[in-house]
Amino acid sequence: MVGGAGGAWAWTEREDRVAAEQAATQERAADALDAQVRDVDAIQAQAADAAAAHVATVRSDARAVLAAAAEDARATLATTEGKVADDAVRQTLATLVAEADARVAATDPAAATGTTGPHSATALRAGAAALAAADAAATAAHETWLQAEAAAAAAAVRPAAKPTARPATGAAAPSCGTTYTGPPFYTSPATAGGDGSNGKLPPESLSAISWDVDPRGTPYYLTTAAAGALERLNAAFRAQFGHNLDLDLTYRDYDTQVAMRAALGSVAAKPGTSSHGTGLALDVPELPCEYGWDTPQRDWLVANGPAYGWVSPSWAGRNGSNPEYWHFEYRG
Ligand SMILES: [Zn+2]
Known part of the structure; x- marks a missing residue:
């Protein structure tokens, strides 16, 4: 029994040691x-x-x-x-x-x-x-x-600028005021069979200027002498301003003058007396204002026109009896 018992103890002791080692490892x-x-x-x-x-x-x-x-x-x-x-x-x-x-x-x-x-x-x-x-x-x-x-x-x-009905071409706004409110009248063709009196100039006594016709296609007629002088004046004008002289009306025949007189009364010349009926007058456009009072163009025409026989009549001047800045006449 002792031996057996001793063997059992020894086994148990070894088992315990192994178990302890395993526990330690874990x-x-x-x-x-x-x-x-x-x-x-x-x-x-x-x-x-x-x-x-x-x-x-x-x-x-x-x-x-x-x-x-x-x-x-x-x-x-x-x-x-x-x-x-x-x-x-x-x-x-x-x-x-x-x-x-x-x-x-x-x-x-x-x-x-x-x-x-x-x-x-x-x-x-x-x-x-x-x-x-x-x-x-x-x-x-x-x-x-x-x-x-x-x-x-x-x-x-600054005072508000006053509205102006007229276009200005320069710093000093020129005046282009016109009292004309009537119907438009156009330059006239030569008067076939005309007797040469005012407003009745026949084709043979007139010449058309070379550079323009009116809005209806009618040539701008003047007497041959006046037209020739205006061609030379226009060449000088063009050299100065870079374009041809603008025209509105030159010759006006008798019948047209009668119609104007009927429409406008005494403002229009009595038929038979208008300088436009003689083929010796021209009008530049009243508007736009390129040719208005004090414009370079009008001043140039007034100063240089006489050398070519074209003048601004004293009655058409600013202080004249019938101011018309647009009207010029050929005096030869
Ligand atoms: Zn005129």
């Missing part, structure tokens, strides 16, 4: 595993900290952008106060500034974390963009207001 393994788990946790915690720090940095930058936009807007509000046509644009800007101030100053936990919501970097930058747009609108409204003020101030010190 414990070391468990410790190692715990250590590994702790390392992973630490790494994860570091990553989370880094991510949070990054989010915080981005949000901080965005908050600074919003704060700067609010500061700019505050300056714009100060500059434009009372100086926009409609204050609604400033009120919109002021509302956005107040919202921005509140978000920049927010310290509650919700404002310190998270990548979404009103305190996220995305939302803060969107707020800054909205502020900048409202700021630009207020600035534009202010500039419009300034321009209107400047225009009003200029109008206040």
Whole structure:
């Protein structure tokens, strides 16, 4: 029994030792595993900290952008106060500034974390963009207001320009006033079979000027001598002004003068007495005002016409008995 008992004890002792060794091994393994788990946790915690720090940095930058936009807007509000046509644009800007101030100053936990919501970097930058747009609108409204003020101030010190019915060709507006309100009359063709008296000049006593016809296609007739002189005068005129002399009427026949007298009364020459009936007179256009009083063209014609036999009669002058700046006569 003892031997048997001793053998049993020895076995049990060996078994216990093995078991203890196994337990120790398992414990070391468990410790190692715990250590590994702790390392992973630490790494994860570091990553989370880094991510949070990054989010915080981005949000901080965005908050600074919003704060700067609010500061700019505050300056714009100060500059434009009372100086926009409609204050609604400033009120919109002021509302956005107040919202921005509140978000920049927010310290509650919700404002310190998270990548979404009103305190996220995305939302803060969107707020800054909205502020900048409202700021630009207020600035534009202010500039419009300034321009209107400047225009009003200029109008206040400068008398309003009087409307003028006559076109001006130069700095000193010439006068082209005319009292004629009757129907249009045109230059006349030669009078077939005319006896040579006033308004009855036959074709053989007239010549057409070379460079123009009237709106109805009728040549501008003058006596041959007057037409030749006018050709030379026109060449000098063209050299001076770069275009031909404009004509409105030259020869007028008797029948047309009768019609004018009927239409206009004593303003028209009595039939048989008009200088246009002699083929020795021309009219330049009354309008537009190229040939009006004090125009370079009329001054040139008055000064240079006599060298070619063409004059402005004294009665047609500005202080004459019947002022007609458009009328010239050939005196040879
Ligand atoms: Zn005339």
